[in-house]
Amino acid sequence: xxxxxHYFESEGLSTxxxxxxxxxxxxxxxxxxxxxxxxxxxxxxxxxxxxxxxxVIRAAFDLFNAPEGPVIADFPEVxxxxxxxxxxxxxxxxxxxxxxxxxxxxxxxxxxxxxEALRPDYDTAVAERGRTTxxxxxLAIEDFAPFVAGFLDGEIPQSPRKGMPAxxxxxxxxxxxxxxxxxxxxxxxxxxxxxxxxxxxxxxxxTGRMLLLLEAVSVASDNKVMLQIVExxxxxxxxxxxxxxxxxxxxxx
Amino acid sequence: xxKIPEMPAVGRGFISNLDLPVVDDPSWTHPMPASxxxxxxxxxxxxxRRDDKPFSWLxxxxxxxxxxxxxxxxxxxxxxxxxxxxxxxLNTIIPLDRLEEMASxxxxxxxxxxxxxxxxxxxxVTMEKSARQAATRMKQDGVNTVFLIPI
Numbered sequence: 564x565x566x567x568x569h570y571f572e573s574e575g576l577s578t579x580x581x582x583x584x585x586x587x588x589x590x591x592x593x594x595x596x597x598x599x600x601x602x603x604x605x606x607x608x609x610x611x612x613x614x615x616x617x618x619v620i621r622a623a624f625d626l627f628n629a630p631e632g633p634v635i636a637d638f639p640e641v642x643x644x645x646x647x648x649x650x651x652x653x654x655x656x657x658x659x660x661x662x663x664x665x666x667x668x669x670x671x672x673x674x675x676x677x678x679e680a681l682r683p684d685y686d687t688a689v690a691e692r693g694r695t696t697x698x699x700x701x702l703a704i705e706d707f708a709p710f711v712a713g714f715l716d717g718e719i720p721q722s723p724r725k726g727m728p729a730x731x732x733x734x735x736x737x738x739x740x741x742x743x744x745x746x747x748x749x750x751x752x753x754x755x756x757x758x759x760x761x762x763x764x765x766x767x768x769x770t771g772r773m774l775l776l777l778e779a780v781s782v783a784s785d786n787k788v789m790l791q792i793v794e795x796x797x798x799x800x801x802x803x804x805x806x807x808x809x810x811x812x813x814x815x816x
Numbered sequence: 817x818x819k820i821p822e823m824p825a826v827g828r829g830f831i832s833n834l835d836l837p838v839v840d841d842p843s844w845t846h847p848m849p850a851s852x853x854x855x856x857x858x859x860x861x862x863x864x865r866r867d868d869k870p871f872s873w874l875x876x877x878x879x880x881x882x883x884x885x886x887x888x889x890x891x892x893x894x895x896x897x898x899x900x901x902x903x904x905x906l907n908t909i910i911p912l913d914r915l916e917e918m919a920s921x922x923x924x925x926x927x928x929x930x931x932x933x934x935x936x937x938x939x940x941v942t943m944e945k946s947a948r949q950a951a952t953r954m955k956q957d958g959v960n961t962v963f964l965i966p967i
Contacts, residue, residue, distance in 0.1 A: 564936065564940070567934065567947050569839045570944055571947060571951055571962045572842070573843035575955070576951060576961065576962045577960065577962070578845075579961075579964070580964035580966070584831060585819070586819065587831075591838075593964075594842065594844055602897075602898050603966075604897035605898060605908055606908065607911050607965075610907070616907055616911055617914055617918070620914055620915070624924070624963075627847040631844065637817075647822040648823065649818065649823070649897065693886070696890060696899075696902065734893070735891060741899070742903055745899070749904050755904060757898040757900050796826065796895060797894065800895045801826060802830070802895060802896035803826065804826050807826055
């Protein structure tokens, strides 16, 4: 992001950016930048808090008054993160193996039941918010779990989406599943807590368990892309974990 | 303040090993007065309209969306950032409503017709061509100010 600022500035556009990693801002030296001590994914700080969001914007835009640069300012308010991590992370010890799968049909049945139970609250959330982020995969909600379950026997299923390989689609379906759960719960219970949402979905839900089984299948897979997904922490949230997933180096990047 | 040495191992290793672009002769564009600023948002959240092509994992290209678009989805490859905030309120990452309010109140000049999204996981050096194309579109829309917001 800091690098992009230089390109736009050199096109005759004045720029200001907000950023979460102060050391990177200091190294790349964009013209004007506001450091935010916030979790990643929350550039304006707090959802549904227009006053806080405007404070961030005004603090950033104040930097247009600087006569020269590069200029870096620190936003004065902090949104704390847990243990130095900028987002939720799975406990390193929470790892499943392919031996935990048992029967794929049973796994799918419990996930399907769990998702169906959430559907009325999900529909209410969408209706009241007027939008949903679910659907990046292009699949219908009822097709998410069966598609993921299709990987659990170690084979790569056919992609139902024209022009998109199955593993690329799998990544989007995993995102859609998490969004389905967290959109529902944040609205139903009126909570905004990224650690709680991560714990609930990944550590407590049947659907999160299915994805950890998928992770186990990926580690054991002969398919390089499946292994790459876990090496790069692209599926389960282990980027902020104290140590890589067993069986991987976390060096895929 | 969270500093890189205090981050957990996996993320610390990744972030501290990133190749950071070096700009030897950085540009400086004198800002317009606040009331004349026409502002476009640039996000690296890899969001786009629902019917747009998803971003590839290390995409160099961008997607544009209109200031009234709210039906956006995200196809960012990385999982290290929180998604629950933008699910609740788009303004948490792309504050179009806030900018419109500030334009109505006279704090800024106006909000651009188009805003832009890139894949933040990609090396920014590979995005230069796309960024300059986006800049050309911005200038055709009378934009003079860019607000960059990472994910």
